[in-house]
Amino acid sequence: MTDTAPAGGHAPVLRWQDIPGWFQWRDAQDEAVAHFPDGSVFVEVGNYLGKSLCSLAEAVTANGRRITIVGVDTCRGSGPEGRRAINAHGAAVADGGGTFAGQLHRNIIDCGFADRVHLVIGASVPASALFADGSLAWVHIDARHDYDSVAADIAAWGPKVVCGGWLSGDDYDAVQWPGVFTAVRDSLPTAEPWSLCQWRWVKPG
Ligand SMILES: C[S@@+](CC[C@H](N)C(=O)[O-])C[C@H]1O[C@@H](n2cnc3c(N)ncnc32)[C@H](O)[C@@H]1O
Numbered sequence: 001m002t003d004t005a006p007a008g009g010h011a012p013v014l015r016w017q018d019i020p021g022w023f024q025w026r027d028a029q030d031e032a033v034a035h036f037p038d039g040s041v042f043v044e045v046g047n048y049l050g051k052s053l054c055s056l057a058e059a060v061t062a063n064g065r066r067i068t069i070v071g072v073d074t075c076r077g078s079g080p081e082g083r084r085a086i087n088a089h090g091a092a093v094a095d096g097g098g099t100f101a102g103q104l105h106r107n108i109i110d111c112g113f114a115d116r117v118h119l120v121i122g123a124s125v126p127a128s129a130l131f132a133d134g135s136l137a138w139v140h141i142d143a144r145h146d147y148d149s150v151a152a153d154i155a156a157w158g159p160k161v162v163c164g165g166w167l168s169g170d171d172y173d174a175v176q177w178p179g180v181f182t183a184v185r186d187s188l189p190t191a192e193p194w195s196l197c198q199w200r201w202v203k204p205g
Pocket residue numbers: 001020021022023045046047048049050051052053072073074075076077078089122123124125142143144
């Protein structure tokens with residue numbers, strides 16, 4: 001994620017590439033879609049306006065796969081964060097009167113994935129309690145980027161991943177996002193760099 005804050009905006013959205021966001025790691029989504037069997041459930045924690053979520057839905061759909069996709073987001077933004085305390089989602093939150101849930105859902109509908117993507121509007125840790133332990137093939141974490149939040153997300157979602165499944169996350173960058181980098185190192189010492197600035201942990205067992 002860069003410091004640039006794409007505005008919420010209402011430009012026409014026909015495909016995921018039209019949605020504002022920072023997503024650049026499609027190859028990892030393609031790898032997940034090829035790796036896991038039909039019937040799997042994928043969760044993305046931190047969706048913003050749905051760019052990465054709709055890309056994943058496109059990857060699943062284009063490959064004719066039966067994989068359930070769940071997005072989890074407060075839709076209230078992460079607030080100021082990073083070295084320069086940028087409030088990257090603030091404009092979209094303000095544009096929606098305190099929530100960008102409407103714009104996120106609109107973008108999913110406009111991309112044609114209303115029946116493919118299920119949204120949980122809520123906070124990461126309590127939302128994880130909606131899922132049984134060992135029930136998720138892949139959980140990708142891209143919510144708030146400070147140490148405590150990332151550590152809490154890992155602690156909450158790790159048990160939900162099936163043995164052999166993946167827990168991963170965005171912005172694995174010791175310089176730009178030291179909180180993410182250090183929380184992953186401390187919580188999951190066997191996690192490895194993956195794709196473009198991502199981290200991934202394969203659950204043993
Ligand atoms: C970096 S953005 C996600 C970007 C998105 N994955 C993409 O590539 O387009 C981070 C998102 O995390 C959400 N968020 C922050 N804290 C959260 C929390 N505790 N639970 C759920 N979502 C949270 C924010 O509302 C924001 O939409």
